Amino acid sequence: MKKGTLFAFVALLALMLVGCNSKALNSDGKKYIIATDASYAPMENMDKDKIVGFDVDFLAEVMKEAGINYELKNVGWDTLLESVKQGNEYQGAISSVSITDERKQTYDYTAPYFESINMIMVKENSTVKNANDLKDKKVAVQISTTADTIMSGIMGMDNANLKKFDSNAVALMELEKGGVDAVVADIAIVREYLKNNPNKKFKSIQDLGSFTPEYYAILLPKGSELKAKLDPAIKKVVQSKVYVEIYKKWFGEEPKVDNLLK
Template identity: 25%
Template sequence: MKLKLFALLLALVSSFAVAQNPAVSPSPPPPAAQPAQAQNWPVLRVAVDATYKPFTYKTPAGQLTGFDVHIAQALCNEMRRRCVFVEQVWDGMIPGLLARKYDVIISSMSITDERRRVVDFTDKYYSTPSGIVVRTGTPFTGPASLRGMRIGVLKGSTQERFAMSQLRPAGAIIVPYDAQNQVYLDIQAGRLDGTVADRVEVTAGFLNRPEGRAFGFVGPELRDRRYFGDGMGIALRKGRDELRTELNNAIRAIRANGVYDRIARLYFDFDIYGD
């Protein structure tokens, strides 16, 4: 009887744990090519980091895809612009924008006060929390529980800023990486004990994969705007007010005409836009 009760409780706990992970759909097809007339439209150069599934990543054939890529193309179609994607490592995103290597960043960039000092942002186009991921069963009551653990983070990210401010003073060893998928490889290899990452991205890119099944979230969702800002927006150089207005109008248009929701349903079974 005790064994049956234990098994039932274990099943309930397991199902609860799974429910806490945001559900992400299997990889949908890449966005369709823009219409033929797009060849005559003005170019919009869009920077992306292609190591951030399900937001921006590559198919086995090497084609860029993901929620950000779909959204960027929908916005370009709405504005009658031809999207040209430029791949960029995350830590070089804003320097590349300021150096005029591209016109905008549409790559899950959080709208933070620190970034607003050097670039402008559109309105948000989605919002998700972050979380701390370590091996399942790790006791956790707060940052001090991570003392001595090696925690990998994406260099230049809001998660790095949070980890440096909140986890390192408590004794965690924070290790920045150029790409989030490199973090997962080193967790798998035993060189890291965990990560701080966007909850949706880490679920799709690591926890839902065989190599991530021994890991899970600890602690509450991370939403403190001091670190994580006001949702994800499109970054552009200061002074480009006309382009910002054009982009904001396009965001509102695809939200109103159903295009945004159709794209979101390809990837998620929850409201990615948020409050």
């Protein structure tokens, strides 16, 4: 083989290898900044100076599959919602964000990646059996969450007994010290708390009549270019063995994915 031909062949081979490895590269060279509120264990929380959790591991697999360069930053919940709406500093958010019709008016969502539902947590000796029993109780929720929306509908938007906090961690602390009778939060949050605090004598209540299944997705600004890039990657990861492994790592059980793939 002539030297010039050999050089051309090597160059072509290099280009082919780059093409085969395109998922590991960012086609436009852009880094996307993704926000999270890392106070939502086991979905996302701080372990010293590192953000960890189901959402963190899942996002890493999705971005690898999509070939997107990104950085995950911890911000407050309200800041997250407002910043993603503007789309300047943060180009998306993954933080156990439920898909709602109200939010769809302001944001775009990716394909869903997680099925959840709200639960009630009360003291073991509580007589509360469902959400309607909370009407005359003091209830803690995280502000601007679906738990906030549901309980505002049940108790009244301006009900002084509905205590709204910046994070579920603070809401749970309020229950611990007896400032409220119940906390309403996502199932993953309630289960994680009960698992880690078996001696505090709390219990969970599932009310399928008041709380219907919800689906988490990555939150995006309206018209975001990321949706077309992320949706196929999310669907592929959700169907993969990696998703099962990540789910088992954080929840110790098999995931439910049938409704995510409809």
